[in-house]
């Protein structure tokens with residue numbers, strides 16, 4: 001098996017560019033491919049710690065009047081400016097912020113135990129919660145991006161996403177590690193029922 005290189009090209013690029021995690025490049029690729037985050041967007045970022053997606057969003061929308069709210073069990077690794085709000089807590093428990101959003105992101109990952117089916121079930125529970133929140137807070141036409149672990153209930157989950165969005169795309173970004181089971185489901189154009 002190829003040796004796992006923790007400090008790979010993306011890790012080093014993130015360090016060099018001042019991002020707190022290499023995950024930034026996954027969001028950047030998805031945003032550039034699908035115009036996920038429009039200028040001035042109000043963005044809800046579920047599972048936002050340590051904060052690289054929030055850094056990307058802050059840079060992209062902060063100056064044009066956009067804003068971001070991030071939620072995570074863990075604290076952030078850095079502080080942000082006035083356009084970013086952080087709520088520390090569990091997405092199954094914290095009150096979801098008032099107001100409506102243009103984009104809901106979820107890079108949430110469960111604590112894994114190594115038993116594939118258990119990890120997939122835990123991941124799917126987070127995805128379903130993210131979709132449930134998205135359908136409550138997204139403006140019509142809004143976008144959604146959620147990380148899933150391949151296998152398990154993913155085909156059914158994609159089917160449910162298709163009921164809520166005009167288009168649903170699936171993307172495994174270049175910066176995803178080769179041994180990772182993750183992939184991203186992107187819902188474009190929320191249609192409220």
Ligand SMILES: C[S@@+](CC[C@H](N)C(=O)[O-])C[C@H]1O[C@@H](n2cnc3c(N)ncnc32)[C@H](O)[C@@H]1O
Pocket residue numbers: 020021023024046047048049050051052053054071072073074089090091092107108109110111126
């Ligand atoms: C891969 S990290 C996210 C990285 C982040 N997108 C970034 O760019 O810095 C996954 C995060 O999901 C969070 N998470 C897992 N379960 C959660 C839950 N129930 N509620 C809130 N956050 C959760 C974890 O605490 C962890 O920080």
